[in-house]
Amino acid sequence: MLTIVVKTFYGLEEVLESELIELGFKVKERLNRAVKLEGDWKDVYFINLHARCAISVLVELRSFEIKTEKDLYTEAAKIDWTALFDVRKTFSIKGAVNSSLFKHSQFPFLLVKDAVVDAFRDKIGDRPDVNIKSPQIVIDLYVREKSAVLSVNTSGMPLFQRGYRQSTGEAPLNEVVAAALLRMSGWDKKMPLFDPFCGSGTILIEAALLAAGIPSNIERTHYAFKNLKNYDAQTWESMHEAANKVVRELPCKIYGSDIDSQMVMKTRRNLRAFPFGRFIEITNDDFNDVSIPEGPGLMITNPPYGERLETDVVSLYEMIGSTMKHRMQGYTCWIISSSETGFKSVGLRPERKIKLFNGDLECSFRKFSIYEGSKHDKKD
Numbered sequence: 001m002l003t004i005v006v007k008t009f010y011g012l013e014e015v016l017e018s019e020l021i022e023l024g025f026k027v028k029e030r031l032n033r034a035v036k037l038e039g040d041w042k043d044v045y046f047i048n049l050h051a052r053c054a055i056s057v058l059v060e061l062r063s064f065e066i067k068t069e070k071d072l073y074t075e076a077a078k079i080d081w082t083a084l085f086d087v088r089k090t091f092s093i094k095g096a097v098n099s100s101l102f103k104h105s106q107f108p109f110l111l112v113k114d115a116v117v118d119a120f121r122d123k124i125g126d127r128p129d130v131n132i133k134s135p136q137i138v139i140d141l142y143v144r145e146k147s148a149v150l151s152v153n154t155s156g157m158p159l160f161q162r163g164y165r166q167s168t169g170e171a172p173l174n175e176v177v178a179a180a181l182l183r184m185s186g187w188d189k190k191m192p193l194f195d196p197f198c199g200s201g202t203i204l205i206e207a208a209l210l211a212a213g214i215p216s217n218i219e220r221t222h223y224a225f226k227n228l229k230n231y232d233a234q235t236w237e238s239m240h241e242a243a244n245k246v247v248r249e250l251p252c253k254i255y256g257s258d259i260d261s262q263m264v265m266k267t268r269r270n271l272r273a274f275p276f277g278r279f280i281e282i283t284n285d286d287f288n289d290v291s292i293p294e295g296p297g298l299m300i301t302n303p304p305y306g307e308r309l310e311t312d313v314v315s316l317y318e319m320i321g322s323t324m325k326h327r328m329q330g331y332t333c334w335i336i337s338s339s340e341t342g343f344k345s346v347g348l349r350p351e352r353k354i355k356l357f358n359g360d361l362e363c364s365f366r367k368f369s370i371y372e373g374s375k376h377d378k379k380d
Contacts, residue, residue: 001038003060005151008033008053011356012180016053019183023050041225044154045236048223049243052179052206052216055158058140058151065146069101072108072143076115076150082123084152089227090131091116094153095141102143112141112150136227156224163220164273165200172199173302173336177358178206179216181300181365184354185334190252192297194331196287198256201267201280203300207254208276212247219273247276255281257290288323295330295370305338305361313342321346329372338363 008016010033017027017035025043029036039047047057061084064075085091093109093116102108116139117127128137138153160176181203187193189211195203209216218240225231258264264284271277283290303320305313317339324333325348337343338361343350350366357363 002040002044003036004039004044004047005031005034005036005058005060006047006051006054007056007058008035008180009055009174009176009357011354012053012176015180015183016051019051019053020047023047041230041232042235042239044225045223045239048155048159048225049217049239050215051159052210053176053183054155055160055176056153056155057159058153061150061152063147063149066101066143066148067146069107069111072148073111073115075148076112077119079115079119079150081116081119083229085128085137085228087120087124087126087128089136090129090134091137091139092130092132092135093139093141095143097141097143099143099145101146108141108143112139136224138224152224152228154223154225154228156222156227159217159220161220162216163222164205165202165270173202174358175202175206175216177336177356178202178302179210180356181334181336182207182210184365185298185300185332185367187298187300192253192255192293194254194292194297194299195256195301196258196285196290196299197301197303198258198267198282199263199302201256201270201282203302204254204256204267204280204282205270205274207300208250208274208280211250211252211254212276213244214247214274214276215243218243218245245275247274247279250276250279253281253293254279255283257283257285257287259284259286288319292327295328297328297331299324299328299331299333300336301334302336302358303342305342305363313339314345317342317345318347321348324348324368324370328370331370333368333370334365335368336363336365340364 013030017030020027025037027035027037044057061079066072093112097108120127138156140151140153142149160174162175193207198204261284264282267282348368350368352367354365
């Protein structure tokens with residue numbers, strides 16, 4: 001059995017674990033920004049294709065203890081790298097090192113690189129080339145003090161690079177984060193879903209993929225496991241072929257709007273890649289003016305934070321709060337933002353707060369339930 005580590009963003013570990021369990025896997029351990037499980041290469045292919053909340057899938061090659069810098073080279077040299085990939089493939093060493101054994105942060109990666117190159121030279125008299133920007137083989141090194149793990153990254157480029165987004169705005173929401181928000185919201189894939197700040201449509205697309213049962217990575221063609229010597233093309237192709245791709249209708253209404261006409265065009269362009277694109281309604285409206293169907297319904301949105309886009313945060317969030325309060329009775333509203341000033345300006349008390357990251361921005365994902373009348377009246 002392989003030891004498989006599925007990585008995600010900070011704060012999404014529990015969401016990823018529940019998704020993997022839902023996909024039929026038994027999780028051994030929840031780690032920092034990752035979960036660990038056991039499986040085979042077919043499982044590796046399956047997780048790469050089907051896990052919406054994962055950013056990479058690692059297969060452990062060797063774990064060991066080190067006492068000196070030299071030990072890292074010695075242990076890395078024990079792996080038969082020539083059995084893993086062909087000398088004509090480019091490679092790089094990436095990962096994370098947090099150890100007082102090393103004075104220079106890049107030195108551990110150079111040691112592993114030397115071990116790989118020397119293994120090829122000793123066995124076949126030739127060496128593979130290093131490619132930092134777009135390697136065909138990605139070797140992951142993790143060192144914490146004296147404990148080290150070497151793995152192969154079977155995804156390559158992060159899995160949030162789905163392959164479906166042709167156009168984006170200046171501050172796009174990460175696709176993996178969008179998928180995780182949908183799971184965190186508890187959406188039942190039946191209730192109408194609305195995003196009034198849809199940008200390039202990431203939340204809407206991930207919602208439609210989830211509701212239709214289509215893997216989020218169905219449009220992605222590049223996976224690093226295809227560059228490994230043991231790649232089983234027949235297994236992968238039959239798995240990809242078996243994945244759901246056809247949608248005759250969606251089980252719910254999904255719609256969005258944006259005040260920026262250019263973003264509306266980009267959303268429509270991105271939706272053209274999918275069979276469900278025609279079922280998603282996109283309008284060029286201000287949130288305060290958009291037509292909102294009567295509740296119940298679910299709103300998930302990513303309004304400007306004032307971080308990467310110029311905006312009057314106080315006025316914008318006051319308008320969001322007012323519109324929710326007066327026009328969205330019966331809705332459960334979720335907002336992701338990095339602006340505490342913005343959240344205070346909403347003027348409504350959140351029922352729940354979840355800390356997470358969108359890229360390198362620390363954000364909060366907050367739930368607001370909009371009742372008819374007061375919350376007290378609702379309980380009565």
